[in-house]
Amino acid sequence: MTGFAEPFWLVGLAGIPVLYLLYRRAVRERSYAALTFSRVAVAAQARDPDRLRRPHTLFALALLALALILVGLADPQIPLEGMDEGVSVVLVLDTSGSMQATDYQPTRLEAAKAAAGILLSRLNPDDYAGIVIFESGATSAAYLSPDRDRVIERLYSIRGRDGSTALGDGLALGVDMADSIPNRHRVVILLSDGAGNAGTFSAEEAAAYARERSVPVYTVGIGSANPLAGTSEHAALDEETLRAIARTTGGKYYAAVDEGTLAAVYAGLTDEIPREPKDTSIRDVFFVGALAVLLLEMYLRYGRGRILP
Structure with missing residues (x-):
């Protein structure tokens, strides 16, 4: 990859770790609330690692899709063999x-x-x-x-x-x-x-x-x-x-x-x-990848193989 036509979009990638930290904080607060106010069975269920891991997967897919969209908007360019300037x-x-x-x-x-x-x-x-x-x-x-x-x-x-x-x-x-x-x-x-x-x-x-x-x-x-x-x-x-x-x-x-x-x-x-090889935009690859990740997230959330109860 030789560069980006619109590199300012890459600044948005810095917000992804922030979103992840906010999400983790919200999960912890919800778990503490469950332990404090719920019945023992509900609290045990809230502390189940497998149960907590499932929404993590969905959120990670959403963040991945967002990252792919931001990179696509930055318009990455690569020199393709057979295409000349x-x-x-x-x-x-x-x-x-x-x-x-x-x-x-x-x-x-x-x-x-x-x-x-x-x-x-x-x-x-x-x-x-x-x-x-x-x-x-x-x-x-x-x-x-x-x-x-x-x-x-x-x-x-x-x-x-x-x-x-x-x-x-x-x-x-x-x-x-x-x-x-x-x-x-x-x-x-x-x-x-x-x-x-x-x-x-x-x-x-x-x-x-x-x-x-x-x-x-x-x-x-x-x-x-x-x-x-x-x-x-x-x-x-x-x-x-x-x-x-x-x-x-x-x-x-x-x-x-x-x-x-x-x-x-x-x-x-x-x-x-x-x-010299011509710099060619590959942003569509990232947009297609983001769409595929979002479709997978929707399938896991709502489809036959959903991972949420």
Whole structure:
């Protein structure tokens, strides 16, 4: 058990020993009264241990039911295996001029969008997703949202640009977006085909910022043996920088050499996203237990197996 959503109800448990002590006091006073005012036979019956034990059992069951109800009202939470906490996933996508190269079919950018769509479609229902794009600067293409269909729609509407590669700006904005919803696990997935050569933040500064915010960054390098086919843009894949970003932030680096391996990388990233078991309420278990105890108490009191005369 990891905690209680409404712990103030647990204060009521302190009253249970008080109720028990008051009950014991009342029983003793009743026994003394019986000895003083009743006939000898009645007094002997009042002092019979078996007879006195019977109402004790019923009262103990009532106290147990009360304790179960109070714990249930406190809403106990436990992490259940197979039920995961939602994660904020931000895709940071390079849209610079070199992403128009046709060594990936139909282009690098379109292949990256198709692969990212696979990842988005495989996220869990409680996950949030968002998209940041960058070239000479960085901007949000889809704000962090649980509406994955909307995010996928915005993904496929992204168009390439002719600018340079502001990799650090894109990563910094992605970290800000991932961190915009508190108390959730966050992850950034960064794809680029070139070295950072523009923008305000360097890749090293953005990686340090991600580490400071405890946001792991998974980096994907896109390139091939004929990296500039179909475009006059020049790009040199800086794998060392992408590896360093992943290493600094606690993520991983992946290299994609064609559209097939790129799709496989993004599909596999779904399983790499760090998750924690989701705290799940088990208060109904305590309420059902309290009901069962009360039914048993009523049966012992009024049913065929009653323990009172």
